[in-house]
Every structure is written in C-alpha cells, then in structure tokens.
Amino acid sequence: MKKLFTENIGLKLGSIAIAIILWVLVVYTYDPxxxxxxxxxxxxxxxxxxxxxxxxxxxxxxxxxxxxxxxxxxxxxxxxxxxxxxxxxxxxxxxxxxxxxxxxxxxxxxxxxxxxxxxKLLEVKLEDRVTKQFSVTVEKSGNAMEGYFVGDAVAKPNLITVSGGKNSIEKIASVKVVADINGAGSSFNVKGVPKAYDSDGNEITTGSLTFSDNPVSVAVKVYKTKRISVIVEASGEPYKGYSVQDIDYEPKSVLVAGDKNLLSRISSIRVPLDVEGKITDVEESISLSDFLESGIYLVDKDVTINAKCNIVRLGTKELEVLPTDISLNNKSDKFNYEFVNTEKLVVTLSGLSDKIKDIGVSDIAPYIDLSNTKEAGNYSYILKFRDIDGVKVETSNAVTIRVTDISGGASENTGEDANDEASGAAIESDDKKSETKESKESKGSKEGESSSVTNEEGKNHE
Incomplete structure (x- = not known):
C-alpha cells in the first residue's frame, strides 16, 4: 500500500499540477x-x-x-x-x-x-430640530362627473404640526393634501399624504420633515349643477328728470351648483346696478359671487358681470281730463255720486319721449276709488291712474264728489272715514253747527233735510 503512494511520486505530483492548470484553463476559458x-x-x-x-x-x-x-x-x-x-x-x-x-x-x-x-462616503448636514403648526389646504385633482361640481373639500384635521430642520421649516409657505376627485358623482371621504411647499409652490423635501398626521382625512362635497339666469336691475333713482332707458349685460346665465333642495328653489340671480343720482350712462363690472345665496357655488369661479345702463333725460306731456273721463270704482248701491267741479284737470306725464308721445287719456284710465266712502257728504280726491311701465302720471288738482243717500236726502258727514286705508284719501267735515232755539222749533217742519252743510274741503286722495 505504501508503495502505491511512494512509487513514481514525482510523476504523480506532476499529473496533479497539470490537472489543476487544465481546470483553471477550462474555467477561465468557458466562464471567464x-x-x-x-x-x-x-x-x-x-x-x-x-x-x-x-x-x-x-x-x-x-x-x-x-x-x-x-x-x-x-x-x-x-x-x-x-x-x-x-x-x-x-x-x-x-x-x-x-x-x-x-x-x-x-x-x-x-x-x-x-x-x-x-x-464614496455619505455626507450629511446637521441642524436644530423645530416644530411649527400649519393649516392644511386641500388641492383637488381631476374632474367630477359631467353635471356635477366639487364644492368644499375639508381636511380633518385642518391644522397639522410639522417637525424638521430649522431652515426647511422656515421655508414652508403651505401644507397641502391632494384629493383625487376624478369621476366623482357624490360626496365622499378620502385620505391624502401631506406635503410642504415653499412660496414658489415647490415641494420641500429637505430637512427630514415629519407630519403629526399622515395620512390626512379629507371630506369632499359633490353637488349637482343647474343653469340659472342673471338679471341686472337698476338700484336707486337717477337725477330728477332722468330715467333708465335700458340695461345691457353679459353673461345672461351662469352654471351654479349646490344642495338639491337649494337648487330647486332658485331660477335666477338678481344683481343691483347703482344708478342713484346719475345723469350719464353707468358702466360697471360686478363680481357675481357677492350675490350668491349661502350654499350655492359658481361652477366657473370669479364670474364678472359687465353691465351698461343707459341714462336718458325724460320728456313730459300734459293731458286734459274731464269728469266724463273719470271712472268711479267700488261705488255703493246705498249712495248717489255727483261731480261738484266739472272743469278740466291737467295731468302731467313724464317718461321716455318715444313712449309718452302716443299716450292718451284712455291709456292712463283715470279713476277714483270709493271703497272707503261710508257715508254721505262732499269728498275731495286726487285721481289715480292705470300703471304704465316707465311712465309717471301726476296731477295736483283734486276732484270733489258729492255723495248722497239713494233716498235723495243727504245725511250729515261726521268728518272721519275710519276705514280709509286703500285710497289714502282723507275725509273731513266741518263741526256741526250749533243748533239754535229757532232751528229746533222749525226742525219738525223740515224733516228729511240736512241740518248742516258738509264742508267741501277734504284731504287729497293720492
């Protein structure tokens, strides 16, 4: 066994070395x-x-x-x-x-x-950590569903505490939360991430800013829209002898939004145009938002009404009125009525010349309202006239009417008409004459005749 490892050892070591070299060559050749x-x-x-x-x-x-x-x-x-x-x-x-x-x-x-x-290294800058409170503004992103309008969007909480580096905190001009309103057709709640912005509207990402509430809840109100008309009206009276001829303005309608119940109650917005004491044309730009009912919003913000009112000098015209031209309205079947003075009365018309030139007595329809005449006597009235738009009708002359009982005898006028409220006419009479001893004696032979004469002087009937 020993001979197996020691015999030809040089040859064996050389083989191992060659194998290693070949392995390295293979590795670097096929996986370099x-x-x-x-x-x-x-x-x-x-x-x-x-x-x-x-x-x-x-x-x-x-x-x-x-x-x-x-x-x-x-x-x-x-x-x-x-x-x-x-x-x-x-x-x-x-x-x-x-x-x-x-x-x-x-x-x-x-x-x-x-x-x-x-x-090759991380470099940082250290600064003092400070905190400051800011109001939260909601910024809307997208568009509501057609026919709807996004009104108030309120952040909860609406005040937030921001902590971070002193320099970064001092740069903050606003804190905003973006609410996605795209396709909204009803009110909803959403959450948004608060971000800080400088006075130029750039987001501040430095200073390791942290927010006391993150995310922030936002309640978004969505309202249905409605198109309503705009009506510009003259407010006040031009200088004496002058009148408003016409008012032209744009736009004549606007799109508004609001709660369904509020929208159902409005069909127009009335805008006053001040003409008090004016003798020349009035031109004015009026902010429509100043005249909106609470809870109603303009879909297009800051709508301005551009209005022009033409002021013209009035013309005058005189008409003569006879007693036969005067109607006696609301007569009682208990009395007879008779004109005491039968002379002509002068009536003055004032208005635009083109408007008054063709007006006659029948157009102004002079009349006396007798509804508050409750007893016989002589009464003085100022005429009333039919209303004609843009025309003023005046007269200073009074008409005297004698009122007698239908039986033919004139009863004594007491001097007061307690129910005279509609016509404004004041009814007066003289104090009763003191009855003398002689008149008392002859009274029996003069039954049916009035014992006194009514004073024909009455108050004006407007």
Whole structure:
C-alpha cells in the first residue's frame, strides 16, 4: 500500500499540477471573469441617534452611489441593482459629518464590489430640530362627473404640526393634501399624504420633515349643477328728470351648483346696478359671487358681470281730463255720486319721449276709488291712474264728489272715514253747527233735510 503512494511520486505530483492548470484553463476559458456597474440608493440607518440629540440631518452627498462589480460571467449576467444593498450608519459620523458606506451583494458572496465616482462616503448636514403648526389646504385633482361640481373639500384635521430642520421649516409657505376627485358623482371621504411647499409652490423635501398626521382625512362635497339666469336691475333713482332707458349685460346665465333642495328653489340671480343720482350712462363690472345665496357655488369661479345702463333725460306731456273721463270704482248701491267741479284737470306725464308721445287719456284710465266712502257728504280726491311701465302720471288738482243717500236726502258727514286705508284719501267735515232755539222749533217742519252743510274741503286722495 505504501508503495502505491511512494512509487513514481514525482510523476504523480506532476499529473496533479497539470490537472489543476487544465481546470483553471477550462474555467477561465468557458466562464471567464466579467465586470459591470450599478447605481443604487444608500439606506441610512440609526437615524434615531441624531434625533435623540434634538437634531435632524440632511444628506449633502452620497444618498446614491455607483459601484463596479466583478465576478464570473455566468454570475454577472444574472445580477441586477436590487441584488445589492448599501447602508450608511449615521450614528458613526466622523467629526466632518461623514459616514462610511457599506455595500453587500445579497445574491452571492463571490462578488468583488468597488465604489466608484466622487461619492464614496455619505455626507450629511446637521441642524436644530423645530416644530411649527400649519393649516392644511386641500388641492383637488381631476374632474367630477359631467353635471356635477366639487364644492368644499375639508381636511380633518385642518391644522397639522410639522417637525424638521430649522431652515426647511422656515421655508414652508403651505401644507397641502391632494384629493383625487376624478369621476366623482357624490360626496365622499378620502385620505391624502401631506406635503410642504415653499412660496414658489415647490415641494420641500429637505430637512427630514415629519407630519403629526399622515395620512390626512379629507371630506369632499359633490353637488349637482343647474343653469340659472342673471338679471341686472337698476338700484336707486337717477337725477330728477332722468330715467333708465335700458340695461345691457353679459353673461345672461351662469352654471351654479349646490344642495338639491337649494337648487330647486332658485331660477335666477338678481344683481343691483347703482344708478342713484346719475345723469350719464353707468358702466360697471360686478363680481357675481357677492350675490350668491349661502350654499350655492359658481361652477366657473370669479364670474364678472359687465353691465351698461343707459341714462336718458325724460320728456313730459300734459293731458286734459274731464269728469266724463273719470271712472268711479267700488261705488255703493246705498249712495248717489255727483261731480261738484266739472272743469278740466291737467295731468302731467313724464317718461321716455318715444313712449309718452302716443299716450292718451284712455291709456292712463283715470279713476277714483270709493271703497272707503261710508257715508254721505262732499269728498275731495286726487285721481289715480292705470300703471304704465316707465311712465309717471301726476296731477295736483283734486276732484270733489258729492255723495248722497239713494233716498235723495243727504245725511250729515261726521268728518272721519275710519276705514280709509286703500285710497289714502282723507275725509273731513266741518263741526256741526250749533243748533239754535229757532232751528229746533222749525226742525219738525223740515224733516228729511240736512241740518248742516258738509264742508267741501277734504284731504287729497293720492
């Protein structure tokens, strides 16, 4: 047995050496070494050690690195960036705030890894940790379903505390949560991730910011829409002798949204245009949102009504009215009515010249309302007239009517009409004359005649 191992030992060792050489040649011939590069992110570990000092860190350099990997070609071709893990332990920072980066291959140990490029260490900047409270703004993304409108979107909570590096906190101008409303047709709740933005609207990603609530709940109200008309009306009166001729404006309708019950009650928005004391045309741009009922929203925000009101000087015209032109309305079948004064009355019309030029007495239809005349006597009335849009009819002359009992005897007017509220006419009478002894004696022979004369002077009937 011993002879088997010792005989021709040189030849045997040489054979082994040749076999090893041949194996190496085969390996390197059929599976040679190869290299490749990957860019990977660096995971920071033990960050709590910095937070415990009341500090936060911001990575200056080294959060991503490029590595060169050397291994057999058969292994290299199956490797990818996710097979490597890089870590930097910030609890072991150098005096210059650098930390070593360690890289390992999670797929194989037979890999040679080298960090290349300028970032071979993780460099951080430390700053004081501060906190500050901010209101949360909801930003809507997308569009609601056709025929619907997204109204209020309220974050809960609407105040949030942000912690982080002092410099980053000082840059925060707003904290926003994005709510996806695309295709919404009813109210809903959603959660969103809060983000901080500077005054230019850029997201702040530095300073290791953290939020007291993350995610944030958002309640979104969705309403049905409705198109309603816009009506611009003159408010006030132009200067004496002037009038509003017409008002032109745009738009004449708008799309609004709101609760179903509110929408069912509105069909228009009325917008006043101030013309008080004006003698020239009025042009104004009016924000429609100022006249919306609470709970109603404009689908197109900040709608402006551009209105122009034409102010013109009024023309005047006089008409003569005879008693025969005057209608006596609401007469009682208990009385007879007779005009005391039969002369003509002058009536003045004022309005646009084109409108009043063809108006006659029959158009203004003068009348007296007798509904509040309750007893016989003489009464003074100011005429009333039929309403004509844009035309003012005036007269200062009174008409006197004698009212007598249907039996033919005039009863004594007491001087007061307690129910005179519709016509506004005031009815007066003189005090009864003192009865003398002689009139008392002759009273029996004059039955049926009035013992006193009613004063024809009454108040004006407007």
């Amino acid at each position: 070494a190869a290299t490749t590069t990957f860019t990977i992110g660096v995971d920071i570990i033990n960050g709590d050690s910095i937070a415990s000092l009341g500090k936060v860190y911001e990575v200056v350099e080294g959060d991503t690195i490029t590595i060169k990997v050397k291994a057999n070609a058969s292994l290299i071709k199956n490797l990818k960036a996710s097979d490597f893990k890089a870590t930097a332990d910030v609890s072991k920072l150098s005096p210059t705030d650098h930390a070593n980066i360690d890289v390992v291959c999670t797929k194989s140990d037979n890999v040679e890894i080298t960090i290349i490029g300028s970032a």
